[in-house]
Amino acid sequence: MASGASLWCGLDYVEQGRVKNLRPVGKGAFDAEVEGSANLPYTVHVDTAHVRQSYCDCPHAAGTRRICKHMVATVFAAYPQQIDAFKWEIEQAELEYKREEEAHRAELVRYVNSLKKDELRKALLDALIELEERHDHWR
Ligand SMILES: [Zn+2]
Incomplete structure (x- = not known):
């Protein structure tokens, strides 16, 4: 709690x-x-x-x-035995998070590699525009 x-x-x-x-x-x-x-x-x-x-x-x-x-x-x-149990749990959660991150990154690489040149251009442009808008939003 x-x-x-x-x-x-x-x-x-x-x-x-x-x-x-x-x-x-x-x-x-x-x-x-x-x-x-x-x-x-x-x-x-x-x-x-x-x-x-x-x-x-x-x-x-x-x-x-x-x-x-x-x-x-x-x-x-x-x-005191709960201290190690707590730390172990956090470690496991972090490892799991890292594994998910890596799996997601690999998926992203596969997706980008599957795109044709004009699709890549459009995806890149969309990503850059979104980045710019976010940047404006946070300023
Ligand atoms: Zn207090």
């Missing part, structure tokens, strides 16, 4: 040893203090069974139901 940014920051935080005083407070629930950008560490409570009952007193999460990087760090600290 955390955003991608919170996930990565939380992972950094736990690897930097910012989670202090981790203590279990029930089944799948933990309290901790997590050092953030403020002078004092944030007080964090995570409940993995009732995620929405987790809280943190940082400005991002306090008074909301957001899952912040401090909560993520606390969960990773409580379940």
Whole structure:
């Protein structure tokens, strides 16, 4: 339920040893203090069974139901084996993405090689016009 940014920051935080005083407070629930950008560490409570009952007193999460990087760090600290599992999953997803990219690129090469000269001219012109329009659009 955390955003991608919170996930990565939380992972950094736990690897930097910012989670202090981790203590279990029930089944799948933990309290901790997590050092953030403020002078004092944030007080964090995570409940993995009732995620929405987790809280943190940082400005991002306090008074909301957001899952912040401090909560993520606390969960990773409580379940360190999840760190490798998470990294492995990301690696697999990246490999899969790369394979799809390569397959798509090969398809594109086949398509271009199949075109006749006048078709190539038209396709190139269309691509250049589209590129120009996008460039204008972003300016
Ligand atoms: Zn927080």
